[in-house]
Amino acid sequence: MLVRSRLFALLFAALTTSAWIVLWMWDGGPYARYLRHASWTELPLLGAICREVPGASVTLAALLHSAAWLLMIAAMMLPTAFPLLDTFRRMTSKRENWRTLLAFLIVGYATAWALFGLVVHGFDAALHRVADQLPTLLADGWLIGAAMVALAGVYQFSSLKHRCLDKCGSPLMFITEHWRGRSARRESFLLGMSHGAFCIGCCWALMLLMFAVGTGSVGWMLALGAIMAAEKNFRWGRLIGKPLGVALIAWSVWIVARHAHIA
Template sequence: MLSDRIRAMSAPHWLTLFAGIAAAWGALYLMAVPAELRQFGAVYGAEFWASLCVVTPDAAGLARMTLMWVLMSGAMMAPTVLPALATYEELGQTGAVTSMGRLLGGYMAVWLGFSVMAALMQLALFQAGLLDPLGQSGVDWLSALLLAGAGLYQFSALKDACLDKCRSPMMFFLSHWDEGAWRNGVRLGLVCLGCCWALMLLAFVGGVMNLAFMGLATAIMVFEKLPDLGRYITRPLGGLLIAASALVGFGLI
């Protein structure tokens, strides 16, 4: 029952997980660039951001960007996987805490890999002059391409297949139970990546350290994975993203 699941989530390991999610959001808040500084950057250009050393095209800059993406992945993706973690714990019975730790470790290992790839992509686009130092697209065609790609992906068979597994975690785990917690975590991470990678890359449109974008994207991804509500979100969202792509591409917004 729902009440039993809620009571189970008051156990110390759940409270530790919730504290970790809150800490990731807190770190992102401290690292985020205030709106006022964004406005100053738009007025004064590259010299303003260079003076603040927001991003540098070197190993130190790549390390900072990777850290940003790791924090974003933890803060944004951990809430979306909570129902799956609860289901796994219910199935696990003995040794559930240790097993769930391995499951979460495998899951986050996938998102760590994504974070490294996203940081490399951000650095490459920045060096090409397509992103500003905040990780936001500086050219309309790139924004339109990212929006269109994410919108079209909402209609893909791969997206549907991944969402089906995320919406039915019990069937997913029972299909691979004998593989162990770590491998199940990696599988779950790959499925979740298949659901969310295109939406995560829209950070290059909304701004990598834009808390408003991160909050909205997290809410969308959480609701999209819900068994009942999610089915009414995926395709309408795809249509909205494609429409936004057209508006950006034609310079209307």
């Protein structure tokens, strides 16, 4: 059992490390802009496909942004979910299909984050389209960034964040509340989705900072991932929230003051 636990931890670490390496290589390569806000359809081959196939541009962009988003989630959020995955693995280890159940759990978790990613990317795309049509909004885009930073700061003090954090920080209790093992595969998938939903409840405001500072910034992803992992997996992590909230609010005030001074 101990050997299996260590092997699982090593494989999990290898998966997470691989995701970070891919992101780092992508961010340092010639296509780094496609990890952020640039259009995927600017690529030579993809652009040709989009010109020939009606509606391909929107569909292709959505699929590729989703793939990039899931890669970020694998790097940032899977480490925060390790206690849940390891606890579930130990609870189901006597079942012959425990690997399948664990896979359904991970897919459910990823599905919740993928849906959130589609919503956020859709909102981000709509906001950029509006900004392109309104030069004044584009010129004052810093206001949007300041508002997002302030929102993330205020959310650190909300009761909803702390209720979600309590759920994410108690993997054994969470599993016993949401998994009975009767319809094992379906319950495993729904368990993953439920846990993903509570993780989103903890972290959505911090994840929005990715759009304020630049989606795909590996440095910011490392910082935010470390903060979210500490909040969920360590007792002292709960002490991070309020100082972080104060720092984010102060940052938003600094952004406003800086641009007001320039104006």
